[in-house]
Amino acid sequence: DAGVTQSPTHLIKTRGQQVTLRCSPKSGHDTVSWYQQALGQGPQFIFQYYEEEERQRGNFPDRFSGHQYPNYSSELNVNALLLGDSALYLCASSLEERRRYNEQFFGPGTRLTVL
Amino acid sequence: AQSVTQPDIHITVSEGASLELRCNYSYGATPYLFWYVQSPGQGLQLLLKYFSGDTLVQGIKGFEAEFKRSQSSFNLRKPSVHWSDAAEYFCAVEGGSTLGRLYFGRGTQLTVWP
Secondary structure, three states: OOEEEEEOOOOEOOOOOHHHHHHHHOOOOOOOEEEEEEOOOOOOEEEEEEOOOOEEEEEOOOOOOEEEEOOOOOOEEEEEOHHHOOOOEEEEOOOOHHHHOOOOOOOOOOEEEEO | OOEEEEOOOEEEOOOOOOOEEEEEOOOOOOOOEEEEEOOOOEEEEEEEEOOOOEEEEEEEHHHHEEEHHOOOOEEEEEOOOOOOOOOEEEEEEHHHHHOOEEEEEEEEEEEEEE
């Protein structure tokens, strides 16, 4: 049973560029959340997707957008990259019917470096 | 809004010694509380969680945590630390209208001396 997978592992971009990060949830999971973890900080919630809709959103600008596909996989898109967007981006998956137990499983993350 | 404070940025202990990592939360009602561990190059792994009931929670890898409502704390403990426990530890809170959204502390880096 594969856990949460993310691609790519590492990514280097320059300021102003756009980036797409991908996440495949744990088998059977239907909800995907994205977090940003800056160096030396705890993860910060970006948004959560369920039934292909953004259900919750953290305090991130519109440059951050996402998508969820019918197979529950998800993408995080960041436009007009800034140096401050350099971080580890974590994807977490869960099962909606067990939402109250918050059993989120995290992937290994994508390390984004903006030069 | 929910928030979490981990007052210790870095803790060093000797192998075999006991460990306590501190966590204080801010939330009006009874929160859902979590401890996660992150090793280099790895994602977050759930150690334990508290939703309700017994305030002493047992987790994986020999860890336990105690919920103290009067102190708004959820400290993580282990009686005897192993070298493999060296990692970063995050406390998180969730609840209310933001069910499904975790608020993390900034983490505590644990170093274990042989």
